[in-house]
Amino acid sequence: MIEEQAKVKQQTRRILNRFGRKRENLIPILQKVQGKLGYFPREAMLEIAEFLDMPEIDVYSVVTFYNQFRLIPPGKHSVRVCLGTACHMKGGYIALDAWKRRLDIDRGQTTLDREFDLETVACVGCCVMAPVTVVDDKPQAKVEPTKVDGILLSFKLEKERQGEESR
Amino acid sequence: MKAAGLQSVVSTFREIKSRAESQWWELRDGGKPVVLVGTATCGRAAGALEVVQAIRDELKKQKLDCPVIEVGCMGHCYAEPIVTIIKPGYPPICYGHVNPVIAERLIREFILGDDPCLEFVLGALEENDLVPSFSDFPRAKFEKKVILKNCGYIDPQQIEHYIANGGYSALVKALQMPPEKIIDEVKRSGLRGRGGAGFPAGEKWEICRNASGKPKYLICNGDEGDPGAFMDRAILESDPHSVLEGMLIAGYAIGAPFGYLYVRAEYPLAVRRAQLALRQARKLNLLGRNILGSDFSFDIKLFQGSGAFVCGEETALIASLEGKPGIPHYRPPYPATNGLYGKPTLINNVKTLSFIRHIIQNGAEWFVSIGTERSKGTAVFALAGKVVNTGLTEVPMGTTLRQVIFDVGSGIPGGKRFKAVQIGGPSGGCLPESALDLPIDFDSLADAGAMMGSGGMIVLDEDDCMVEIARYFLDFTQRESCGKCTFCRLGTKQMLEVLDEITKGKGKIKDLDMLVELAEDIKAGSLCGLGKTAPNPVLSTLRFFRDEYEAHIKEGRCPALMCRELIAYYIIPEKCERSCDACVGTCTVEAISANKKRVKVIDQEKCVKCGTCLTSCPPQYNAVVKLSPPSQVPASK
Structure with missing residues (x-):
């Protein structure tokens, strides 16, 4: 555990060294750190606060204010259900339910095996393909409950294939 | 500006432009076919990247040497992925709904052979005798493309394409004008801010130019957070330089040395393409110190938003640039006099800035000739x-x-x-x-x-419920409220709860008056646009569709058959084809089973109302229906 914390500190520091110690760099720093770590462990936020010489609570307040930042580790695959207007009216909420049901988690959570995390986004700007779910940065068009099953099945098959290859 | 400086601007740019033009015309008229594929986010969602790969593979297989260019979005998103083939001897032809198989055929039969595969044609880009062109489409009569003109036709990743199509010429023209003249031109054009509020752009520029305090800042607001709007994304992905050029001209006019391009985090491709555009512009000295040898220096930094809707509001956007939570503050003072770090800051929307180059190039009179009395362009x-x-x-x-x-x-x-x-x-x-x-x-x-x-x-x-859409927007604004103003933070929550109850059939008729009352209070008691306008979806639906609200409350019925608590799916036994199992197989929660007569029955307890059975039931049977209120479902025997 302590080893892990030291590693987080080290990784954060390495990113911080690329920035000036100015508060205006806070959000770009946070974006880079999350890009590396996937989320904000306590140690990372403490490290950033020290670097920018600002109260820890202010870093925490920015992290919790913006939707993009997360406090729990992401899964290997990210599932982001678009709930823009067009998606919602064409059944985005039904797709969200289907993901919740299949992954057995609520929005903002990660599955126990850390394979998937489930988030919602306001609008990814692909309204014409509604309802959209962005899976691992790829927008999937017209996601109905059966497509959710299909996408999950393809991940399962891929995992099995990889398992066989490594054996 | 000194005359010597101006001469160098004109001559330097002339060289850049002639190089760009020869590159462009070599591509267009070089004797080789050219393939354009729309790979903006909308195209990618439809599978454009797979199409690009298929085209590249097929060209290699056929040993054909022709450039494949990734362009932006033409606006015909319904037909994505879109491929355009420019082959000597033919008009440029656009194909819609292309998949890898069709793409391979186009290469084999049109580029290698001579069959333009008319069955896949969407339209031609130019008028000709072979295929109908986009200008023959009925919609062409109503459309007038100004800021979308380049989108989908040029490669957004090559600055030369933009320059060859008239890009950065307006900047050169602007650099030869005194800043006051530019502001006057924008003022006379009547251009109003395209971010939503419609404030006259020229006036804002003038206030900012005349404000004391240095340095001044320019911000391009690309935090397009409205769910359902994606034009800023399309422009940044398809024609990023037009935004940069607008920023440069605005920076010159107000006397700002520095600008921020604020792009939403949810638009990764727009961020990448804008970043590339910035690098290319810097390389040609269209950005940076002493632009084109003039004494005007200007640089732009791209800033990624972090997913907060309220940051589209200008004071909140400034707070987030300063590294704070995006919480708006009271205006006045307006950012134009007191913005980023307390300095005069001009904030304009992506589209507003995209118009600038056209206004400078074609003059205010041209712009005034389009549009209505009070809204130009x-x-x-x-x-x-x-x-x-x-x-x-x-x-x-x-x-x-x-x-x-x-x-x-x-x-x-x-x-x-x-x-x-x-x-x-x-x-x-x-x-x-x-x-x-x-x-x-x-x-x-x-x-x-x-x-x-x-x-x-x-x-x-008719399938969309107006109460539900009002509830949806309230759910959104309630979530995105920054929490500063009590009326917005708690009022929207309260309205949402009332609407939730109504969509579940538990509302009371006096709730409607309460909604209106709450709406008025939130409008009066909120600082920024988010709170001031949050009740609009409820007020407008109440005004025009009160009967739907009443049906939910009085009859427990959703007229559009959308609110899930108020509907039930039902399979009409007489219509159910007994040998068919489509719904049983597709039901995601195994709620459908066949009874003794092999007629399918939905277990209402298990049903999650996802509608899969309705889509899967073959149209010739059409046995699945939605009923509202749910009590209409006959009791099972």
Whole structure:
């Protein structure tokens, strides 16, 4: 555990060294750190606060204010259900339910095996393909409950294939 | 500016332009076929990257040497992925709904052979005798492309394409004008901010230029957070340099040495393409110190938003640039005099800045000649929802809603009836059929109870519940409220709870008066646009669709059969084909089983109302129906 914390500190520091110690760099720093770590462990936020010489609570307040930042580790695959207007009216909420049901988690959570995390986004700007779910940065068009099953099945098959290859 | 400086600007640019033009014409008329594929986010969602790969593979297999260029979005999003082939001897032909198999055929039969595969044609880019061109489309009569003109036709990743098509010429022209003259030109053009509120752009520029305090800042607001609007994304992905050029001219006019391009985090491709554009512009000295040898220096930094809707509000956006939570503050002082780090800051929307180069190039009179009395120029709309031709369109201000939805958008798919159009996102409203002949401009929409917003237009048909859409927007604004103003933070929550109850059939008729009362209070008691406009979707639906609210409350019935608590899926036994198991197999929760007679029955306890059975039931049987209220389902024997 302590080893892990030291590693987080080290990784954060390495990113911080690329920035000036100015508060205006806070959000770009946070974006880079999350890009590396996937989320904000306590140690990372403490490290950033020290670097920018600002109260820890202010870093925490920015992290919790913006939707993009997360406090729990992401899964290997990210599932982001678009709930823009067009998606919602064409059944985005039904797709969200289907993901919740299949992954057995609520929005903002990660599955126990850390394979998937489930988030919602306001609008990814692909309204014409509604309802959209962005899976691992790829927008999937017209996601109905059966497509959710299909996408999950393809991940399962891929995992099995990889398992066989490594054996 | 010194005359010597100006001469160098003109001559330096002339060289850059002639190089760019020869590159462009070599591509277009070099004797080789060229393939263009639209790979903006909308194209990618439809599989454009797979198409690009298939084309590259097939060209290699056939040993053909022809450039494959990734372009942006043409606005015909309904037909994505779109491939355009420019082959000598033919007009440039555009193909829609292309998949890897069709792409391979196009290469083999059109590029290698001589069959233009007319069965896949969407339209030609130029008028010709072979295939109908886009200008022959009925919608062309209503459209007027100004800021979308380049989108989908040039490679956004090559600055030369932009320059060869007239890009950065306006900057060169502007650099030869005194800043006051530029501001005067923008003022006379009557350009109003396209971010939603419609404040006259020239006036804002003048205030900022005359404000004391140095340095001044320029911010391009690309935090397009309205769900349902995606034109800023399309412009940044398809023609990023037009935004940069607008920023440069604005920076020169107000006397700012530095600008921020603020792009939403949810638009990774737009960020990448804008970053590349910045690098390319710097390399040609169109950005940076002493631009083109003049004494004007200007640089732009790209800043990624972090997913907060309220950051589209200018003071909140500034707070986030300063590394703080995006919480708006009271105006005045306005950012134009007291903005980023307390300095005068000009904030304009992506579209507003995109118009600048056209105004400088063609003059204010040209711009004034388009549009209505009080709203000049064109308006860009993102058409989505229940409309045939989803995508982007640009029409002169004053075009009617009916023309946009039915002529440009080709109406409602599936023979359904038009119910309403939602304009302006969470700040806007829903307009009914009676408002269809309204000429669109900033003021007419506001009078009708909606607003221009950023131009998202969601078409709703008879299957869409108006209470549900109001609830949806309240859910959104309630979530996105920054929490500073009590009325916005708690009031929207309260309204949402009331609407939740109504959509579940538990509302009371006096709730409707409470909604109106709350709405008025939130409008009066909120600082920024988010709170001030959050109740609009509820007020406009209450005004035009009160009967739907009443049906939910009095009869526990959702007339559009959408609210899940108020509907049930039911399989009509007489219509169910006993040998078919389509619904049983597809039901995601195994709620459907066959009874002794092999007629399928839905277990209402298990049913999650996802509608899969309704889609899977073959149309010749059409046995699955939605019933509201759920008590209409006959008791099972």
